[in-house]
Amino acid sequence: xxxxxxxxxxxxxxxxxxxxxxxxxxxxxxxxxxxxxxxxxxxxxxxxxxxxxxxxxxxxxxxxxxxxxxxxxxxxxxxxxxxxxxxxxxxxxxxxxxxxxxxxxxxxxxxxxxxxxxxxxxxxxxxxxxxxxxxxxxxxxxxxxxxxxxxxxxxxxxxxxxxxxxxxxxxxxxxxxxxxxxxxxxxxxxxxxxxxxxxxxxxxxxxxxxxxxxxxxxxxxxxxxxxxxxxxxxxxxxxxxxxxxxxxxxxxxxxxxxxxxxxxxxxxxxxxxxxxxxxxxxxxxxxxxxxxxxxxxxxxxxxxxxxxxxxxxxxxxxxxxxxxxxxxxxxxxxxxxxxxxxxxxxxxxxxxxxxxxxxxxxxxxxxxxxxxxxxxxxxxxxxxxxxxxxxxxxxxxxxxxxxxxxxxxxxxxxxxxxxxxxxxxxxxxxxxxxxxxxxxxxxxxxxxxxxxxxxxxxxxxxxxxxxxxxxxxxxxxxxxxxxxxxxxx
Numbered sequence: 317x318x319x320x321x322x323x324x325x326x327x328x329x330x331x332x333x334x335x336x337x338x339x340x341x342x343x344x345x346x347x348x349x350x351x352x353x354x355x356x357x358x359x360x361x362x363x364x365x366x367x368x369x370x371x372x373x374x375x376x377x378x379x380x381x382x383x384x385x386x387x388x389x390x391x392x393x394x395x396x397x398x399x400x401x402x403x404x405x406x407x408x409x410x411x412x413x414x415x416x417x418x419x420x421x422x423x424x425x426x427x428x429x430x431x432x433x434x435x436x437x438x439x440x441x442x443x444x445x446x447x448x449x450x451x452x453x454x455x456x457x458x459x460x461x462x463x464x465x466x467x468x469x470x471x472x473x474x475x476x477x478x479x480x481x482x483x484x485x486x487x488x489x490x491x492x493x494x495x496x497x498x499x500x501x502x503x504x505x506x507x508x509x510x511x512x513x514x515x516x517x518x519x520x521x522x523x524x525x526x527x528x529x530x531x532x533x534x535x536x537x538x539x540x541x542x543x544x545x546x547x548x549x550x551x552x553x554x555x556x557x558x559x560x561x562x563x564x565x566x567x568x569x570x571x572x573x574x575x576x577x578x579x580x581x582x583x584x585x586x587x588x589x590x591x592x593x594x595x596x597x598x599x600x601x602x603x604x605x606x607x608x609x610x611x612x613x614x615x616x617x618x619x620x621x622x623x624x625x626x627x628x629x630x631x632x633x634x635x636x637x638x639x640x641x642x643x644x645x646x647x648x649x650x651x652x653x654x655x656x657x658x659x660x661x662x663x664x665x666x667x668x669x670x671x672x673x674x675x676x677x678x679x680x681x682x683x684x685x686x687x688x689x690x691x692x693x694x695x696x697x698x699x700x701x702x703x704x705x706x707x708x709x710x711x712x713x714x715x716x717x718x719x720x721x722x723x724x725x726x727x728x729x730x731x732x733x734x735x736x737x738x739x740x741x742x743x744x745x746x747x748x749x750x751x752x753x754x755x756x757x758x759x760x761x762x763x764x765x766x767x768x769x770x771x772x773x774x775x776x777x778x779x780x781x782x783x784x785x786x787x788x789x790x791x792x793x794x795x796x797x798x799x800x801x802x803x804x805x
Contacts, residue, residue, distance in 0.1 A: 350481040350787075357450075357484050357797070359781055360788030362409035364389045367762070369399050370413035373770055375420040375738040375753035377731055380770045386418065388760040391785040395756055417768050417775070419734055420754050421458025421761030421784065423741025424486075424716050426575060426629050426701020429474065430466050432708050434660035434803055439502045441705070443467040445474050447801035448704075448712040449485025451652065454794035455713025456776075458761035458784045459741070459751055461489040463555060463575065463629070463701065464530040466504040468493045472525050484794065486784065489528065489745060492521035495543050497534035497560065499593065508535065511542035518546035530575075531556035533593050537569065544570040553744075555629070558582075559593035564617055567624040573699070573744065574621070575629045578687035579603070579680055584613065604676035609686045615694075618687075622696045627744050630688050630736070631703040632681075632722035633715045637665070638706065639681050640672035644718065648777075648795065649711050657803025661708040685726035692728075692736075699744055700737040711802055713795075717776050724773045731770055760786035 350358070365388040372384040385402035387395040395402055404410055429448050430441040443466065452460060465471045471490045477483040495514055496505045508514050518529060529547050531540050531554060540554075540561060547554045548570065555573035558566055562583025563574055574581075582588050584607050585599040607614065621628065637643040643665045650658055668675070692698050700723065702715030710718075716737070723733035742752025750759045762783040767775030779791045 351483075354481055354484045357789050357793050358787055359790035359793075360409065360411070360783070364394075364405055364408035365783075365786060365788070366404040366408045366410040367413050367418060367764070368404065368410055370764075371417040371768060371770075372396065372754060373417060373419045373731065373734055374755065375735055377735040377739070379731065380417070380768070386754070386762065388762070388783060388786040391760055393754060393756050393758050393760050393762070396754060413764065415766065416780075417765045417770070418754070419456070419763050419765065419769070420738040420752055421486075421763055421782065422456045422700075422716050422720075422737050423745070423747075423752055424452065424457045424460035424701055425699035425741045425744065426463045426631050426703045427452060427457065427460035427712065427716065428464060428704055429462055429471055431657075431704050431711070431802055432706065434654075434657045434708065441466050441502065441504060442804070443470050444712070444802065444805055445470055446805045447652070447798040449474065449478065449483060450794040450798045451711060451713035451802075452486050452716070453484060453713070453782055453784065453789055454779065454791040454798075455716050456763040456765075456779045456782055456791075457486050457713060457716050458763075458782065459487040459489070459745070459747070461528060461741075461745065462491045463528075464491055464494050464532070464557070465526075466493070466502075468521065468524070468526060484789065490526045491528045491530050491555075492517070492526040494530060494532045495535055495539070496532035497536050497539060499534040500532070505532065508539050511536075511538045514539040514542045515546045518543055518550075522547075522550050522552065526552075528552055529554045531558060531561075531571070533557060533559035535560060536591050537561055537565065540566065540571070541569050559596070560591050562588070563626075564620050567621055567626045571626060573627040573629060575701075576631050576635075576703075577628055577684050577691075578607075578609070578614070579635060579684050581617070583617070600680055601676045604680040604683065607683060609683050609690055614687065615690070618691050618694045618696065621691070622694050625697075627697040627699055627740075628688070628691055629699040629701050630719065630723065631701050632684070632726070633710045633718045634703040634706045635677070635681055635684060636718075636722065637709045638668065639677045640669045640675050642681075643668070643709050646714060649709065649714050651799055652711050652714070652795070652802045653708075654800055654803040657708060660803075664707040665709065685722075688723075689727045692732075697740055697744060698736050699741050708803070714777075717779075720769075720776050721773050730773045733773070734769065734776075760784075764788075
């Protein structure tokens with residue numbers, strides 16, 4: 317009887333694969349529309365691809381599964397199961413991935429397309445429409461939210477070019493230009509005049525095609541309220557890197573997400589005035605010295621955010637660069653920079669380290685990590701991003717991997733950190749049915765990693781192939797092509 321069932325199952329699978337193969341050939345025809353520039357970075361491209369004998373971390377937070385087989389076809393995951401029970405079709409391209417791990421494509425939730433110019437002042441952030449899409453994809457990021465734009469038209473056109481196969485890069489969710497009040501620190505931000513101006517910006521950029529908005533440090537409560545109402549009327553979400561407005565007030569106004577976490581929540585600063593952004597140094601120094609993450613005030617704020625279903629985006633890599641002697645000296649990162657950008661970054665890094673005894677950032681960084689654990693423990697939705705800003709050193713793709721490593725340092729298990737960086741982002745974007753976890757029927761956005769990040773989180777850096785819609789891109793080639801560009805383009 318068992319033999320009869322096995323024969324019947326194989327026959328059924330064979331029939332299904334015939335259907336899949338037909339569909340996959342159609343998908344291949346679409347893939348042939350990829351430009352020569354994009355095809356240069358493709359490592360695996362076949363109607364049906366089989367990843368055999370691989371360890372699977374599915375993004376749900378569940379334990380990893382050994383000796384699995386994943387079948388990719390027609391842009392999707394067709395099957396996923398034990399290698400002994402999952403049969404590869406005869407004409408498939410089979411990769412023996414013994415010793416490798418696959419995870420879902422990362423969903424970067426604070427992944428700008430710009431980077432700080434080394435030529436300062438003034439503070440300027442040139443668009444990196446060439447190097448960053450390549451580096452994000454190389455690092456395993458298959459979907460991202462730009463979370464604030466200094467060149468929204470460039471971001472929209474870049475998204476279109478990637479979607480049409482002309483440019484290599486991840487799937488992009490474009491956030492509109494910063495919604496900032498009076499006092500913007502860069503000339504690249506429009507300063508809102510009033511609530512009506514804020515509403516007009518939301519309406520205009522919604523029509524242009526952005527899919528979310530970001531409020532910034534000096535926005536007024538009235539302006540933020542207008543932004544939230546206008547965006548929600550279109551079914552779009554609002555996040556914020558706030559300063560003039562505390563987290564609890566923002567939650568009451570209806571914001572959907574808060575960037576960076578506790579370190580920017582000025583409601584805990586003793587000299588905070590309503591609707592005014594205080595000096596960051598004074599607020600940070602006081603929080604580093606006095607704020608108790610387990611105390612009543614912070615715990616009430618956490619409960620309030622959870623009750624209002626407000627997510628928080630972790631951006632630990634950008635804060636790590638402010639902690640003396642912590643900013644990474646990763647050769648991959650330094651090689652990606654222009655010589656000028658590298659010198660600028662290392663100079664500032666050295667200056668910060670020279671003043672280590674006076675820095676309050678080691679304490680504040682630990683409190684931010686503790687806050688993120690407490691937020692998740694209370695039921696909050698924690699998202700992950702890198703934020704390639706500050707004075708530099710936080711680079712697309714590499715920074716997304718570093719974020720996962722830092723979440724583990726913060727106290728999350730590797731499986732929890734990967735869940736935060738994949739599934740949680742998909743949930744917030746409303747894309748859980750397509751991306752964020754590995755399951756038959758979902759998009760074939762799959763990252764192939766040499767090693768086992770569930771046991772050694774540093775292996776998250778060993779990305780070799782990144783599948784986006786079942787097309788496998790060569791991580792090393794993408795990184796090599798972007799070498800020496802960061803800081804310029």
